[in-house]
Amino acid sequence: MEFGVAPLFFGIVVINMENIIKVKNLTKIYQVPTKQSFWRSVFFAKNMPLVAVDKISFSIEEGESVALLGPNGAGKTTTLKMLTGLLYPSDGDIKVLGFTPTDRKREYLKQIALVMGNKSGLSWDLSARQSFNLFKTIYQITEEDFENRLVELTKLLDAEKQLDTPIRKLSLGQRLKMELIGAILHRPKLLFLDEPTIGLDVVSKRRIRNFLRYLHDKEKTTIILTSHEMADIEMVSDRVMVINQGKIVFDDSLEKLLHKYQDKKYLTVTFYKPVKRVKLEKLGEVISSKELSHTLEIPKANQGKVMAYLTDNFEVDDIDVRSIPLDEIIEDLFNTTK
Amino acid sequence: MKPSVFEEIKIRWVVLKANTMFSVKESLVYSLNNWGGLASTVVYMVTYLVFLSAIFGRVETLAGYNYSEILLLTLVSQLNFYLAWVWSIRNLDQLGEDVKTGKLDLILTKPLPALWYMTFQKVNLFMLVFEMWPATLPLVYLLIKNADFHISLWGTFLGLLTFIFGSIAIHCFQFVLTLISFWTGEYRGLNGLSYQIAFFGDAIPLEAYPKRIMSLGLTAIPFLAHTALTTSLVLGKTTSVNWVLLTFMVMIAFIIIKVKMWNLALRHYSSASS
Numbered sequence: 001m002e003f004g005v006a007p008l009f010f011g012i013v014v015i016n017m018e019n020i021i022k023v024k025n026l027t028k029i030y031q032v033p034t035k036q037s038f039w040r041s042v043f044f045a046k047n048m049p050l051v052a053v054d055k056i057s058f059s060i061e062e063g064e065s066v067a068l069l070g071p072n073g074a075g076k077t078t079t080l081k082m083l084t085g086l087l088y089p090s091d092g093d094i095k096v097l098g099f100t101p102t103d104r105k106r107e108y109l110k111q112i113a114l115v116m117g118n119k120s121g122l123s124w125d126l127s128a129r130q131s132f133n134l135f136k137t138i139y140q141i142t143e144e145d146f147e148n149r150l151v152e153l154t155k156l157l158d159a160e161k162q163l164d165t166p167i168r169k170l171s172l173g174q175r176l177k178m179e180l181i182g183a184i185l186h187r188p189k190l191l192f193l194d195e196p197t198i199g200l201d202v203v204s205k206r207r208i209r210n211f212l213r214y215l216h217d218k219e220k221t222t223i224i225l226t227s228h229e230m231a232d233i234e235m236v237s238d239r240v241m242v243i244n245q246g247k248i249v250f251d252d253s254l255e256k257l258l259h260k261y262q263d264k265k266y267l268t269v270t271f272y273k274p275v276k277r278v279k280l281e282k283l284g285e286v287i288s289s290k291e292l293s294h295t296l297e298i299p300k301a302n303q304g305k306v307m308a309y310l311t312d313n314f315e316v317d318d319i320d321v322r323s324i325p326l327d328e329i330i331e332d333l334f335n336t337t338k
Numbered sequence: 339m340k341p342s343v344f345e346e347i348k349i350r351w352v353v354l355k356a357n358t359m360f361s362v363k364e365s366l367v368y369s370l371n372n373w374g375g376l377a378s379t380v381v382y383m384v385t386y387l388v389f390l391s392a393i394f395g396r397v398e399t400l401a402g403y404n405y406s407e408i409l410l411l412t413l414v415s416q417l418n419f420y421l422a423w424v425w426s427i428r429n430l431d432q433l434g435e436d437v438k439t440g441k442l443d444l445i446l447t448k449p450l451p452a453l454w455y456m457t458f459q460k461v462n463l464f465m466l467v468f469e470m471w472p473a474t475l476p477l478v479y480l481l482i483k484n485a486d487f488h489i490s491l492w493g494t495f496l497g498l499l500t501f502i503f504g505s506i507a508i509h510c511f512q513f514v515l516t517l518i519s520f521w522t523g524e525y526r527g528l529n530g531l532s533y534q535i536a537f538f539g540d541a542i543p544l545e546a547y548p549k550r551i552m553s554l555g556l557t558a559i560p561f562l563a564h565t566a567l568t569t570s571l572v573l574g575k576t577t578s579v580n581w582v583l584l585t586f587m588v589m590i591a592f593i594i595i596k597v598k599m600w601n602l603a604l605r606h607y608s609s610a611s612s
Binding site for chain 1: 368
């Protein structure tokens with residue numbers, strides 16, 4: 001248990017900053033069948049160990065919003081499933097909210113929720129409201145609390161009109177909103193999300209991200225999220241854990257991750273007339289080129305000089321300066337930690 | 339804080355009621371399916387009764403059972419069939435599908451006793467009302483019209499016990515077969531096999547089986563208790579209480595195997611990837 005200190009109007013109050021997730025040397029090894037002839041696979045099947053998660057250790061404090069990032073097969077979903085108690089670890093210790101997840105104690109399960117972007121926990125043929133009524137019974141929510149919560153959440157997600165429509169008739173975005181509502185009706189302390197915006201349109205993605213941020217800021221829900229969408233991470237998470245080949249290769253705040261790459265900038269220059277690429281290569285690495293515009297990667301320290309050189313020597317229509325996008329930072333991390 | 343036994347039973351009862359209502363609502367969504375199901379069960383029943391009538395037009399008895407006794411056996415087998423459809427089979431199919439698709443993830447993370455929930459997730463009472471009675475009425479009519487058997491209260495009581503014990507035992511046997519899907523991700527073929535095994539003993543009287551198959555069917559693969567032994571006890575053809583005790587012990591053994599195998603299966607659950 002760790003303690004933080006926060007000033008108040010007339011003194012000091014000690015806030016209990018509890019680690020609600022503690023993971024030590026967590027390992028998951030799958031047994032994967034090796035390729036064999038049909039008869040051999042039937043009678044002498046051989047398996048090969050595949051290390052999905054390799055002795056990772058971390059802790060998460062109450063109220064944090066953490067993103068697990070990694071390429072496909074990196075081990076992030078396996079980690080998430082071990083935290084929720086779905087998968088048994090091959091080795092190592094996990095404590096979540098003081099419980100061992102695989103014990104599946106009711107007191108533990110009442111405090112968590114899991115939302116998976118590509119799996120539905122709602123009955124396909126019935127309306128969301130009918131499924132929510134079943135959840136009300138399962139989570140033992142009082143009628144009054146249930147009704148108030150439903151009104152609150154459907155308003156926030158603009159989903160009131162779809163409450164009584166069969167799930168099979170909803171769009172993917174509308175269905176996912178309902179999945180989210182169903183998952184948090186009981187006000188979980190800890191919300192696990194596995195690619196919650198997968199396949200959604202831009203508007204739905206933004207609404208869901210805003211909603212998750214609201215849950216984190218207003219209801220102090222601890223959020224653990226896996227996603228390939230960098231915008232999800234930027235909007236929802238404060239801390240990033242990058243997992244590659246089963247190991248944690250970065251674990252810190254999003255700001256620190258971005259800061260690591262702040263010494264570089266992308267400069268997109270648009271000219272009035274075509275300019276040959278070779279003429280710009282001495283200024284920095286040319287990332288992409290079009291007929292009238294080129295994008296350069298330059299050291300941040302040289303930004304002023306490069307811009308002055310360009311405006312002095314060429315007919316420049318526009319210059320756009322950007323930091324390195326998060327997805328490229330992550331891609332770079334993946335590549336450098338292979 | 340852990341709930342008391344009374345609270346635990348109350349929670350399970352409330353969830354069971356909610357599940358039952360939920361299953362009924364799901365059944366009502368597709369009315370054409372319901373009418374189709376009703377038609378198919380009525381056609382099956384009428385065809386089978388015509389078949390029995392043809393057989394007993396030529397012979398007096400079958401394995402010592404006269405026409406009305408065979409009709410009683412058929413009634414018990416129909417009750418067993420509908421009980422299996424209303425409760426057991428739908429849950430076994432749902433379990434296999436949930437494991438295959440990974441939907442089980444979203445059930446295992448709910449604050450429920452998972453094994454109990456997977457056993458009673460679907461309780462389709464609608465089918466009992468809508469399909470069972472119309473399809474069984476011609477059978478009941480023929481049974482009353484041709485009644486030529488003696489049944490005792492004691493035999494009926496013993497039969498009721500073996501019907502319950504046998505139904506639970508065969509359900510557990512089928513459940514264990516479905517659990518193989520945790521390792522393989524496949525279930526349809528195995529479930530089909532387990533249904534065939536479960537209903538294998540339904541059309542033939544207990545006394546018609548060779549001793550070895552009878553021993554197997556009342557113990558290791560308990561397909562003879564719920565219908566064949568039940569009818570034999572009700573009709574007084576089998577009178578020993580030992581058969582009831584044996585069925586009870588077999589049921590307990592299968593419940594223990596079911597629980598142990600469920601825990602083992604959960605340890606091997608790999609959860610369909612996202």
